[in-house]
Amino acid sequence: MFKKTLIRGGRVLTMTPGFTEAVADVLVDGDLIAEVAPSIVCPDAEVIDAGGRIVLPGFVDTHRHTWQTQLRTVATDWSLFDYFARMRLIYSAFYDPDDVFLGNHVGALEALSAGITTLVDHCHILHTPEHTDEAIRGLEQAGIRAVFCYGLFESPDYRCDARRSSLAAGWRRDDARRVRRDLLPSKDALVTMGFAPAEIDANSYEVNVDEIRFARELEAQRISCHVSMGAYDSGQRFVERLGRDGLLAEDLLFVHGSALTDDELRRMADSGAAVSATPETEMQMGMGFPVALRARDAGVRSSLGIDIVSNYSGDMFAQMRLALQASRALDNAQYQKRDRAPRRIARKARDVLELATRDGAQAAGLGDRIGTIEAGRQADLVLIRTDSIHMTPAIDTVGAVVLNANPSDVESVFVAGRCVKKDGRLVGVDWPGLSRRLVASSLRIVEGMRSTPVASIEEMAAQMMPRLE
Ligand SMILES: [Zn+2]
Numbered sequence: 001m002f003k004k005t006l007i008r009g010g011r012v013l014t015m016t017p018g019f020t021e022a023v024a025d026v027l028v029d030g031d032l033i034a035e036v037a038p039s040i041v042c043p044d045a046e047v048i049d050a051g052g053r054i055v056l057p058g059f060v061d062t063h064r065h066t067w068q069t070q071l072r073t074v075a076t077d078w079s080l081f082d083y084f085a086r087m088r089l090i091y092s093a094f095y096d097p098d099d100v101f102l103g104n105h106v107g108a109l110e111a112l113s114a115g116i117t118t119l120v121d122h123c124h125i126l127h128t129p130e131h132t133d134e135a136i137r138g139l140e141q142a143g144i145r146a147v148f149c150y151g152l153f154e155s156p157d158y159r160c161d162a163r164r165s166s167l168a169a170g171w172r173r174d175d176a177r178r179v180r181r182d183l184l185p186s187k188d189a190l191v192t193m194g195f196a197p198a199e200i201d202a203n204s205y206e207v208n209v210d211e212i213r214f215a216r217e218l219e220a221q222r223i224s225c226h227v228s229m230g231a232y233d234s235g236q237r238f239v240e241r242l243g244r245d246g247l248l249a250e251d252l253l254f255v256h257g258s259a260l261t262d263d264e265l266r267r268m269a270d271s272g273a274a275v276s277a278t279p280e281t282e283m284q285m286g287m288g289f290p291v292a293l294r295a296r297d298a299g300v301r302s303s304l305g306i307d308i309v310s311n312y313s314g315d316m317f318a319q320m321r322l323a324l325q326a327s328r329a330l331d332n333a334q335y336q337k338r339d340r341a342p343r344r345i346a347r348k349a350r351d352v353l354e355l356a357t358r359d360g361a362q363a364a365g366l367g368d369r370i371g372t373i374e375a376g377r378q379a380d381l382v383l384i385r386t387d388s389i390h391m392t393p394a395i396d397t398v399g400a401v402v403l404n405a406n407p408s409d410v411e412s413v414f415v416a417g418r419c420v421k422k423d424g425r426l427v428g429v430d431w432p433g434l435s436r437r438l439v440a441s442s443l444r445i446v447e448g449m450r451s452t453p454v455a456s457i458e459e460m461a462a463q464m465m466p467r468l469e
Pocket residue numbers: 063065122226255307
């Protein structure tokens with residue numbers, strides 16, 4: 001059992017609706033927040049001096065393919081076509097179970113170090129049941145809160161892996177049932193069961209609906225679907241059709257969604273279905289403009305995700321900043337078109353801070369447990385220093401977090417009351433040892449890519465995207 005912890009005198013952003021900044025004490029008892037008050041006396045608590053620190057709920061990353069951690073930087077200059085052909089059809093083929101463990105484990109640790117206490121892991125690297133086991137083990141050993149979305153996607157097997165070819169067709173559904181029954185049976189555990197259909201735009205509407213029905217049989221906490229990525233789409237208008245068929249519900253988490261129509265957003269708002277925008281990949285890869293704030297304006301449960309650290313680091317501060325400033329640039333462009341200048345800026349920093357915390361918790365299906373600092377909530381907390389050269393003076397607390405901070409400012413992190421980062425260092429992690437294993441895994445996978453006929457695979461991928469140019 002954890003002892004009590006008293007986080008004293010921090011600048012607390014509770015992220016409750018209409019919150020205002022206040023210097024306060026936060027008492028943690030076991031896995032829960034016991035009290036938030038201007039001054040708390042608790043003689044049997046360990047005291048953490050949070051003077052000068054900003055205290056906020058842990059960030060919620062609602063979309064990440066955590067397995068790609070050891071491929072950091074390979075996607076630097078990629079379009080979505082490059083990503084599909086090279087990552088999904090080539091690099092992924094070289095992942096053994098231990099590679100999946102390392103990707104998920106180190107990726108989850110990176111998230112914790114950056115103040116992200118909850119991940120929705122869209123895991124489409126499940127070549128065998130052993131890959132599944134290692135993916136889940138990687139998350140659980142890191143101590144992060146996560147929704148593990150079991151991915152049905154089947155990447156090609158260039159290596160003619162004997163273990164893969166011995167599996168019966170359709171084995172993934174049995175494996176998903178096994179995971180639900182044996183590994184992730186509880187909705188109250190740190191890691192819970194979610195689901196990820198194979199790929200909406202690669203399958204027919206009927207196949208996609210069948211996969212969603214299967215996820216609902218499993219009572220998946222969230223069903224994570226890539227949709228509406230502009231001209232990369234097959235034109236299925238998936239969300240609209242689900243709406244017409246009465247199949248939209250709050251268990252659906254649509255990802256990217258840059259090309260969602262106003263009608264689709266209205267249907268999502270009415271049904272409680274959520275969206276996860278990942279601003280950096282969307283803007284880079286040609287998927288369209290990040291939908292996060294437009295969806296929020298329409299009343300949709302909106303949130304932010306990191307997507308892939310094979311492209312950029314797992315830094316939620318950066319995603320908040322990109323979502324905010326890109327949206328401001330669009331708004332301001334309307335004035336410039338009319339040769340006018342804005343007197344005020346409508347988009348506020350707190351809008352994106354809400355996306356990354358409270359709104360993210362709701363999108364992940366955890367809105368009743370995390371996302372705010374209130375008595376009775378799970379104690380998922382982050383302390384951010386404000387004394388570095390790039391944070392001094394932190395006059396506006398929200399502005400300091402959204403526009404100035406980076407993961408190196410994250411001093412302490414708690415998940416369900418357990419301290420996973422203390423004094424700027426992850427607790428109980430052998431980083432030199434893990435790092436050696438991660439680099440060895442990376443070298444082997446990258447070497448595999450070099451031995452693959454990339455051009456012919458790209459041609460095959462191009463057939464699936466008729467509007468490529
Ligand atoms: Zn994705």
